[in-house]
Amino acid sequence: MTAHHKITVTEHDGYLTIENCEPFDAAKTFDCGQAFRFALQADGCFTGEAFGRAISVRQSSPDSFDLIGVTADDFHALWRRYFDLDTDYTAANAEILARTPEKSRETMARAIACGTGIRLLRQDPWETLVSFIVSQNNNIPRIRKILQTLCELENAFPSPETLIRVGVDGLYDLKTGFRAKYLYDAAAKVLSGEVNFERIAACSDYSECAGELERIKGVGRKVSACVLLFGFHKTEAFPVDVWMKKVIDRYFGGELDVNAYGEYAGLAQQYLFYYERWKMGR
DNA sequence: TTCCAGGCGTATC
DNA sequence: GATACGCATGGA
Numbered sequence: 001m002t003a004h005h006k007i008t009v010t011e012h013d014g015y016l017t018i019e020n021c022e023p024f025d026a027a028k029t030f031d032c033g034q035a036f037r038f039a040l041q042a043d044g045c046f047t048g049e050a051f052g053r054a055i056s057v058r059q060s061s062p063d064s065f066d067l068i069g070v071t072a073d074d075f076h077a078l079w080r081r082y083f084d085l086d087t088d089y090t091a092a093n094a095e096i097l098a099r100t101p102e103k104s105r106e107t108m109a110r111a112i113a114c115g116t117g118i119r120l121l122r123q124d125p126w127e128t129l130v131s132f133i134v135s136q137n138n139n140i141p142r143i144r145k146i147l148q149t150l151c152e153l154e155n156a157f158p159s160p161e162t163l164i165r166v167g168v169d170g171l172y173d174l175k176t177g178f179r180a181k182y183l184y185d186a187a188a189k190v191l192s193g194e195v196n197f198e199r200i201a202a203c204s205d206y207s208e209c210a211g212e213l214e215r216i217k218g219v220g221r222k223v224s225a226c227v228l229l230f231g232f233h234k235t236e237a238f239p240v241d242v243w244m245k246k247v248i249d250r251y252f253g254g255e256l257d258v259n260a261y262g263e264y265a266g267l268a269q270q271y272l273f274y275y276e277r278w279k280m281g282r
Numbered sequence: 283t284t285c286c287a288g289g290c291g292t293a294t295c
Numbered sequence: 296g297a298t299a300c301g302c303a304t305g306g307a
Binding site for chain 1: 301302303304305306
């Protein structure tokens with residue numbers, strides 16, 4: 001569903017201003033556990049890197065934000081899509097609520113109210129794959145730390161070739177723990193073509209996409225769902241982790257018909273995940 | 283000291 | 296298919 005309100009883009013000296021973007025909340029978007037390489041700076045900007053490019057985001061009002069160090073050409077070529085700015089999130093919210101069973105609607109309304117402003121970022125598939133392999137049985141601060149360490153290998157997000165060169169022992173030395181062999185296997189299978197990102201991107205059969213990713217050692221149902229949602233924008237993906245298990249038990253009577261949400265499942269999941277963590281004080 | 287974190291592989295039934 | 300357990304690490 002595309003946005004019915006068009007954003008406006010104004011180029012200034014060294015930055016862009018994006019207006020009419022509501023709902024967009026940079027803090028929620030970078031703090032909802034989908035991206036691990038953006039950090040809040042003292043000046044209120046979120047600074048990070050994606051697709052090999054540095055960027056800084058400054059929210060100036062609920063309906064506008066600045067992208068620092070970005071030209072209009074860069075914006076239309078990359079960042080507009082990255083931030084998913086052409087999707088109508090207001091309409092998506094209404095769909096999510098309408099598709100929620102009556103007895104759980106109150107909870108979902110609260111989760112939507114809490115999480116509105118989150119954008120499902122269209123991140124790089126390889127970075128997303130590595131990030132969520134690292135995420136397993138791990139906590140978000142340490143995931144960020146490990147990814148930062150990996151990025152120091154080549155002063156950018158490490159390529160599959162780099163992980164192969166570093167080797168399992170090298171990855172182990174970088175404190176990735178038991179995930180070292182999984183990272184190596186991911187790199188090997190991406191390089192060999194056994195896992196093919198173009199094929200996954202073009203495939204509309206969710207279970208087929210998940211199955212291809214799950215050929216990688218250390219990639220199961222949950223990691224594949226995160227990669228498909230955050231790296232391929234397959235928005236029907238619904239990652240179930242320890243937090244979501246709690247949510248489903250508490251508010252949905254232990255059972256949730258994910259299929260009812262269709263293409264809105266991933267966003268509904270993000271709202272519930274963010275809401276539960278917000279209630280628990282992060 | 284023990285438990286836990288955006289799980290998964292393996293063994294076992 | 297379900298369930299139990301180990302796994303590296305570091306913070307609470």
